[in-house]
Amino acid sequence: MEQQPILSVKDLKQHFRINRKFTVKAVDGISFDIMPGETYGLVGESGSGKSTTGRSIIRLYKPTSGSIVFNGTEIGGKMSQKAIKELRTNMQMIFQDPMACLNPRKKVLDIIAEGLDIHKAYSSVEERNEKVYQMLELVGLSREHASRYPHQFSGGQRQRIGIARALIMNPDLIIADEAISALDVSIQAQVVNLMKKIQKETNIAYLFIAHDLSMVKYISDRIGVLHLGHLVETGTAEEIFTNPLHPYTKSLLSAIPHPNPKVEKTRTSLTYNYEESGLDYNAGTQHKITDTHYVLATEEEFKSFIEHQHDAI
Amino acid sequence: MEERERILKVRNLNISFKTDSGKVNAIRGVNLDLYKGETIAIVGESGSGKSVTTKAIMGILANNGTIDSGSIEYVWYDEYTGERQERDIVQLSEREMQKDIRGRKIAMVFQDPMTSLNPTMTIGKQIMEPMIYHYHRTKEEAYAKAVELLQLVGITDAEKRMKNYPHQLSGGMRQRIVIAIALSCDPYVLICDEPTTALDVTIQAKILELIQDIQKKKELSVIYITHDLGVVAKVADFVNVMYAGKIIETGTIDEIFYDPRHPYTWGLLSSMPDLDTDDDELYTIPGTPPNLAHEVKGDAFAPRNQYALNIDLREEPPMFDVPGSNSHKVASWLMHEKAPKVEMPESLKKRIEKMKKEGVK
Numbered sequence: 148m149e150q151q152p153i154l155s156v157k158d159l160k161q162h163f164r165i166n167r168k169f170t171v172k173a174v175d176g177i178s179f180d181i182m183p184g185e186t187y188g189l190v191g192e193s194g195s196g197k198s199t200t201g202r203s204i205i206r207l208y209k210p211t212s213g214s215i216v217f218n219g220t221e222i223g224g225k226m227s228q229k230a231i232k233e234l235r236t237n238m239q240m241i242f243q244d245p246m247a248c249l250n251p252r253k254k255v256l257d258i259i260a261e262g263l264d265i266h267k268a269y270s271s272v273e274e275r276n277e278k279v280y281q282m283l284e285l286v287g288l289s290r291e292h293a294s295r296y297p298h299q300f301s302g303g304q305r306q307r308i309g310i311a312r313a314l315i316m317n318p319d320l321i322i323a324d325e326a327i328s329a330l331d332v333s334i335q336a337q338v339v340n341l342m343k344k345i346q347k348e349t350n351i352a353y354l355f356i357a358h359d360l361s362m363v364k365y366i367s368d369r370i371g372v373l374h375l376g377h378l379v380e381t382g383t384a385e386e387i388f389t390n391p392l393h394p395y396t397k398s399l400l401s402a403i404p405h406p407n408p409k410v411e412k413t414r415t416s417l418t419y420n421y422e423e424s425g426l427d428y429n430a431g432t433q434h435k436i437t438d439t440h441y442v443l444a445t446e447e448e449f450k451s452f453i454e455h456q457h458d459a460i
Numbered sequence: 461m462e463e464r465e466r467i468l469k470v471r472n473l474n475i476s477f478k479t480d481s482g483k484v485n486a487i488r489g490v491n492l493d494l495y496k497g498e499t500i501a502i503v504g505e506s507g508s509g510k511s512v513t514t515k516a517i518m519g520i521l522a523n524n525g526t527i528d529s530g531s532i533e534y535v536w537y538d539e540y541t542g543e544r545q546e547r548d549i550v551q552l553s554e555r556e557m558q559k560d561i562r563g564r565k566i567a568m569v570f571q572d573p574m575t576s577l578n579p580t581m582t583i584g585k586q587i588m589e590p591m592i593y594h595y596h597r598t599k600e601e602a603y604a605k606a607v608e609l610l611q612l613v614g615i616t617d618a619e620k621r622m623k624n625y626p627h628q629l630s631g632g633m634r635q636r637i638v639i640a641i642a643l644s645c646d647p648y649v650l651i652c653d654e655p656t657t658a659l660d661v662t663i664q665a666k667i668l669e670l671i672q673d674i675q676k677k678k679e680l681s682v683i684y685i686t687h688d689l690g691v692v693a694k695v696a697d698f699v700n701v702m703y704a705g706k707i708i709e710t711g712t713i714d715e716i717f718y719d720p721r722h723p724y725t726w727g728l729l730s731s732m733p734d735l736d737t738d739d740d741e742l743y744t745i746p747g748t749p750p751n752l753a754h755e756v757k758g759d760a761f762a763p764r765n766q767y768a769l770n771i772d773l774r775e776e777p778p779m780f781d782v783p784g785s786n787s788h789k790v791a792s793w794l795m796h797e798k799a800p801k802v803e804m805p806e807s808l809k810k811r812i813e814k815m816k817k818e819g820v821k
Contacts, residue, residue, distance in 0.1 A: 192660040193631065301748060302506070331505045332687050336731040336742040358660055361690075361732075365742070402665040404690025406732050407815040408713045411693040416665035 188367030584622030711788035
């Protein structure tokens with residue numbers, strides 16, 4: 148059975164005009180789909196446009212051009228009231244810095260219930276509070292925590308509050324923008340396990356934006372590699388990690404430190420520089436390798452990628 | 461084997477902070493040794509006291525922090541007479557510390573290159589400043605040396621870059637500048653406090669390789685503070701695992717990665733996803749680190765430790781030597797001869813087996 152993607156992005160462009168002569172092309176024509184219950188990982192270095200993509204999709208920015216179809220509704224251009232409501236309730240975001248994204252003057256109860264308040268999604272105060280308590284328990288906090296303020300929590304707990312806030316509207320898609328980068332290793336694992344558990348229970352889809360590749364590989368079903376606003380390579384996590392084609396993907400993979408001294412001591416990372424590589428992202432088209440694995444290249448570039456396919460990373 | 465020269469010796473260091481909620485014992489009896497040309501790493505969660513330890517070594521503790529007891533002995537050779545000097549930094553006055561040690565002998569690279577540079581000064585000036593201040597170099601000498609340093613840290617067009625301001629550079633470039641400043645006074649010891657946490661993976665690898673490279677050229681000793689075990693694996697010769705203000709396991713890199721003995725180290729190693737992990741769930745260390753404002757009775761890790769013994773709740777474990785090694789030490793009652801035999805988790809064992817094989821190929 149053919150499944151409808153929950154989110155389908157086509158040729159999304161997000162340009163920022165700095166002045167008359169200069170426009171930053173943060174995202175320059177990217178397309179991808181996310182299926183329900185799937186985790187799509189978006190990786191790339193800082194400045195490659197990962198966060199901008201996430202923010203354009205949830206309409207924190209107004210996209211320059213391109214279409215974003217969410218649950219069958221077009222949300223890329225001017226939105227109707229109905230589309231806005233659809234978007235604001237069914238797509239949620241988890242932010243990077245759990246210290247900065249919670250209002251310090253509000254109690255946790257009110258922070259989490261804010262979405263409910265705005266959309267008037269309850270009939271009585273008891274119902275509202277009960278929903279919040281349930282969410283708190285789902286993310287591994289207890290109901291006593293509801294009457295506290297954000298500063299009384301540790302980093303990991305705050306990120307849980309951020310997740311609870313995103314989940315309370317029962318969204319279909321959550322955009323996690325570097326949701327675990329600011330946390331300690333042992334806490335990261337707790338939060339990632341929690342996100343996976345919730346996904347199993349509610350069949351939610353994630354757009355997971357991060358630069359920590361080992362974590363992305365672990366959590367994602369499919370991965371898109373973003374560089375300079377172009378999606379240079381997409382594929383399943385397995386394909387990207389075992390058979391990377393694009394030199395940029397290769398250099399990213401080579402840079403991951405392995406927690407294994409014997410390997411790590413002797414390894415040096417590859418360098419990749421767009422200007423010197425002679426590649427032209429604007430001229431490239433998506434070339435198919437397998438059903439799920441695509442790479443951005445021109446005809447000639449594609450040939451040379453295939454030739455160098457099995458070069459050691 | 462060559463005689464290793466010890467240049468830094470920390471013994472039984474205790475540091476506490478006065479806060480509104482009482483006295484916090486952030487460091488509880490830390491011992492540390494650093495030898496010439498070698499690299500040690502201090503690993504631990506946030507709040508475990510890694511940064512505080514190194515701040516004490518630099519003598520830049522926050523105002524509410526005091527060194528209650530212990531010594532930080534530092535050995536160096538006088539740059540003019542070549543005489544061997546040995547000093548306990550704890551006993552030095554602030555003035556002597558600033559004049560002789562800080563910056564000149566021990567330099568530090570901070571976590572965030574965005575905040576550790578002065579946005580109103582050109583980077584050239586910032587690199588020249590410590591040389592003029594500490595060594596009374598003339599401007600011309602300092603300028604020449606600064607250009608040299610910029611080239612050393614891999615910045616092209618060094619002369620042009622001297623006139624740039626920090627905001628004109630990218631994050632990786634800024635971190636290179638910070639390293640250049642740290643190196644400007646030819647220190648013997650370089651302390652890197654999470655030097656790459658604020659940077660991307662690709663740039664992280666470059667910066668680490670740069671520091672390693674410079675270390676070889678200048679025979680520096682480096683202390684890394686990090687929570688990223690991948691970074692540790694890449695750079696360190698010796699590893700110290702810290703938990704709740706104590707070093708709970710110390711040893712050479714191979715000993716810590718291939719033969720860990722402390723349950724906390726097991727937890728740390730298991731909770732890292734490597735690229736081949738496909739288990740459904742990542743291992744997590746349950747619970748959160750203890751609050752050091754309360755007095756810790758027994759082993760601080762005991763409440764989170766599934767292997768905890770009864771004695772863990774009553775008495776603090778001493779450092780046990782691991783049989784057959786003179787560098788590997790573990791603070792856990794499990795190492796006591798009368799303790800029950802506890803093996804590391806099965807999954808971690810498999811992983812270590814695999815890691816060993818990977819290294820051979």
